[in-house]
Amino acid sequence: MNIFSINKYIKNTISQYGLLSFLKIIIFEILYFRFNKQLDFSFAAKKFSSKNIEYVPTPYYLLYLIKKNLPPPQINKYDLVDFGCGKGRVYNYFKSYINFFIGIDIIKEYKENFNTSSRFVNVDCRNINKLQKQIKHYKKKKILFFFKPFDDNLILKILKQFMQQNDIAVVINPENQNKIKNYKIIYSKKFKSRNKSINIIKLKKINNK
Numbered sequence: 779m780n781i782f783s784i785n786k787y788i789k790n791t792i793s794q795y796g797l798l799s800f801l802k803i804i805i806f807e808i809l810y811f812r813f814n815k816q817l818d819f820s821f822a823a824k825k826f827s828s829k830n831i832e833y834v835p836t837p838y839y840l841l842y843l844i845k846k847n848l849p850p851p852q853i854n855k856y857d858l859v860d861f862g863c864g865k866g867r868v869y870n871y872f873k874s875y876i877n878f879f880i881g882i883d884i885i886k887e888y889k890e891n892f893n894t895s896s897r898f899v900n901v902d903c904r905n906i907n908k909l910q911k912q913i914k915h916y917k918k919k920k921i922l923f924f925f926k927p928f929d930d931n932l933i934l935k936i937l938k939q940f941m942q943q944n945d946i947a948v949v950i951n952p953e954n955q956n957k958i959k960n961y962k963i964i965y966s967k968k969f970k971s972r973n974k975s976i977n978i979i980k981l982k983k984i985n986n987k
Contacts, residue, residue, distance in 0.1 A: 796970035866891040
């Protein structure tokens with residue numbers, strides 16, 4: 779990363795997350811780099827279709843907040859399904875805490891970042907039919923994980939198709955918070971920009987009476 783990219787990243791992050799959260803983001807990145815050697819400021823666009831889309835890893839500080847606020851029972855009873863898993867930062871962070879990991883991404887080269895405690899699925903998440911073949915009948919308790927650049931409507935389609943009563947979903951940085959209002963909000967943290975937030979949600983309980 780060159781000086782121009784670093785300066786742009788700093789300005790954008792402060793404007794979106796606020797100064798205090800920016801400092802926490804940087805501290806967590808440095809700490810995880812020191813102990814895990816996995817610092818990944820990967821801001822170059824990856825061209826996998828007619829458009830260039832930036833693959834930006836989920837900040838470790840956000841992952842820390844998510845883990846801290848996931849509801850009981852213990853998350854080691856859950857499998858985690860990461861839609862748009864990239865190089866596997868979420869996998870590397872959560873692999874010691876969860877039962878199993880499924881990473882879904884359009885870029886097949888990312889498969890090399892996952893091992894036998896996980897499963898990599900090379901599918902475009904926009905192709906709901908192909909996703910159905912992979913996880914439609916997946917009955918285990920799961921955490922569905924979404925980090926931008928996902929479109930809000932696509933997230934809702936995936937949730938409608940695959941989320942079951944005991945599942946949890948983590949939706950980071952939706953464009954419109956109202957899109958998830960029909961779900962039970964377990965935890966929500968809003969940052970400086972209106973479209974920067976962490977949301978942990980569940981299906982609302984069905985009234986059988």
